[in-house]
Amino acid sequence: MSGKGPQTYIKHKYKYQHVRNKKQHVWKGGQGQEAERRDSYTRAAREYATGINVRSMSVIEDILPGLPRGTPIQEFYRDCSVLITGGTGFMGKTLIEKLLRSCPSLKQVYIIIRSKKGKDAEARVEEIFEDILFSRLKEEVPKFRHRVVALSGDCALPGLGLSETDRLKLVDQVNIVFHGAATVRFDERIDVAVGINASGTKNMLELARNMIGLKAFIHVSTAYAHCTLSRIEEKFYPSPHSFGQLMAIIQNLTDQELEKIVPELLKNIPNTYVYTKAIAENIIKEEAGILPIGVFRPAIVIGTHSEPLPGWIDNVYGPTGIFVGAGIGILRTINVDPCISANLVPVDMAVGALIASAREVHNTQRKLGDSEGIPIYNYVSSAQNPIQWHDFVDMAKNHGKDVPSSKAIWYYSFTMTKYKVLYVILSFLLHTLPALLVDTVTILCFKKPKLFKVYRKIHRLSDVLTYFCTRNWDFSDDNVKTLWKNLGPEDKKLFAFDIRSLDWNQYIYNYVRGCRIHLMKDDLSTVPEARIRWRR
Template sequence: MRISELMVEEKATPLQHFYEGANILITGGTGFLGKILLNKLFTSCPGIENIYILIRKKNNKDVHTRAEEIFDDPIFNVMKKVAPKFRHQFQGIAGDCLLPDLGLSREDRKLLIQRVNIVFHMAATVRFDEKLKIAMQINVKAARDIMLLCSEMKHLKSVLHVSTAYTQCPLRQIDEKFYSPPSDSNDLILLTECMPDKLLESMTPVLLGKWPNTYTFTKAVAEDIIKIYGNKLPVGMFRPGIVISTYRDPVCGWIDNFYGPTGAIAGAGTGVIRTLRCDPRAVANMVPVDLCVNSIIAAAWDISQKHKLLNTYKKIHRFMRVIEYFSMRQWDFKIDNVINLWNRLSDKDKDIFFFDMTQLDWDLFLQQYFRGIRQYLLHDPLDTIPQALVRWNRLYWLHQCIKLLVLFLSAHIIWLFCSKLC
């Protein structure tokens, strides 16, 4: 390892360390959110090995040309100075969310399965008036195809699906949990695939139900797809609000689209829009794109950490189930033959091949046993024991104080209750 690499490793934060040597797949990398994500990864996570971006052919331009054009945007000027060799870490992958299996070639699919560690699935159609068939294909079926691809990945550490805060917009309060889909997800996929376009368009208002448009409807269905097909994967879901311009990184105020409030502000500023229906008391759930991207990067790290803990707890619970039969029972084993064997040994053999359990010093043995677990399994050096004892004493007395406080409050509440009854 070179000296420069050692310096990077010493200075890297836990989050940056997670991305060292990572191979990342990004869908939607050519969009507004994707560009800022690319910029942040290249400038703030220098240890990344490769970033693969799913890119479709468009306007008679091949994947390589479109990949190069991404970085023509002035937003990447600072990044090109900070990470001048970024092109060696970047590769466009031919694909299309409108095609089966994401339109991946056999060679590219094999490459991604063998190499990718982290997946950011951000590709989506954000048009509110998109036809249901197209919205289902891009927002729902592509999410299913990504989950199926991830399930084959050999070294997967984290998958992040970018949804929207408005998937459950018919509700007043929206919790951080999975909700039941508007209809069965797989049935909806089959329906939109098989039904004639005109009939599907006429039925769309009925299928949407309480959802105001095909965007929020299909994103809600996609969340159920993530729940079903990502059940055994290190997967998480991110629900941003209305994503607007950058706050500070890499420049202040950068925006490249007229979606949402941006179009309304631009229209009002130019005099094109004179009136707009809105509730002036309502809170607009807007988030700067660079803050959104920073959260996405941190969330992918958090998913990996929690998945490790989840796997550990699964192993612990499996272990507990295995030993439960024995830990809940007691037996009386006869050892007459063992005792006779011990009695037949010479004194010297008894010393060399000691196995008499009746002479075992259990207090000393258990102390050594616990220290061995600490030292050899947990790799926690013994010289930290004094500090650990101090910490344990603090926690012990804090626990006792909390118990006394709870006891006092309970007694006080009971006394007040009894006083009122009297």
């Protein structure tokens, strides 16, 4: 840019320390060329603010008094520092991207990340930003990186594993907390699940109590935390055990002894994930005090609807594993009741509701000890826009036929049954028997057998999902409805989470392509080749 351009003009003539005294000189108002000049200065001022990492956008507004304000949600996040746990996960990454892109006046995003596979927190954050998920952010807000601070820590450790310097920094600067760190493995060891899901929540609360400027703390739970109930409302329910009781058991038993009593602890609860999520909610209920806190319960979270790009997904959890497995011809049958609600929600819509909930929690008046006043949000699809499993599978099949994968190893054939006995028979005939035959031939060819081991993993996945795919729940979502109703028109466009507006057919069209591109790493350029193989 030339030295006479508006960007250089602001940068060089009006140094940061003098901007308040130059207000009248910069702004004259007017029409025509003056209006163009005003727009040019607005863009330049935004770039200037980002480039020098100013402490507050109000400095730039002193220069540019006509600068438009943001939406109510954007204004809530203005000059705020946000702490996120679980930032390397599916929902966490989507949350980081959306905050940085849609809340441009956000001051800082802190992410607690543990070292993993020889990579420290900073290296892992850099790795996150290499994902295509952040491509739009890089285009629209190219200077976002300085606002993201990676902190080395571990939510399962005392004090979150933070250094004293980092702890004091968070206490002094953080205004909003999104606690989403969790182990999502359904068959996780009980001590590990308790450490991350329950102890991590307790450790976060201890840190939050000392935060000087805390405006909102959102605990990300799951809609299935109390899945033994047939109706789940937006309220707290009794915990299967208190955190203290559970810790006493864990600390006084060996790993072998603990493994033996897990069935007794869980009783009719299907797995350690939902068990520890229920305990974490009880910790919130018992220890929140007067903290501005809320609980967000999403249903089964899958790929993006539209933001920042349609169909993005990075994991094969839940129904995505079913679709991918069936799509490549390896999964032939599963124990699912086709006539029950799938209760799926797109991750970007869930994140929109999550971001909006923090503002409402901040505005919620609650008395000390009034745990019933803590807002809980059941973000589900079954209450307002249900889709049954057979509809999901049929739509996925129809759209999948248009873009078959070049990596398919067998023809598509998929059967759902709600009957356990029939599933066992079909599984043996369609999975186990072919795997044994193929592996036998493989061994005779002096190669390592793989297929039987693959099907063992598939059957474990199926066993985990069966509980949630053969039952219906009646969820209330009145708080989510109210949250949406209270948004202004601009925020409804920017943080669109009205599940009623979701067109399932169009969504699954993008979802199928997203699975192919982002999970199978199978570019759409291979579709013609795959179609030829499909039709043979």
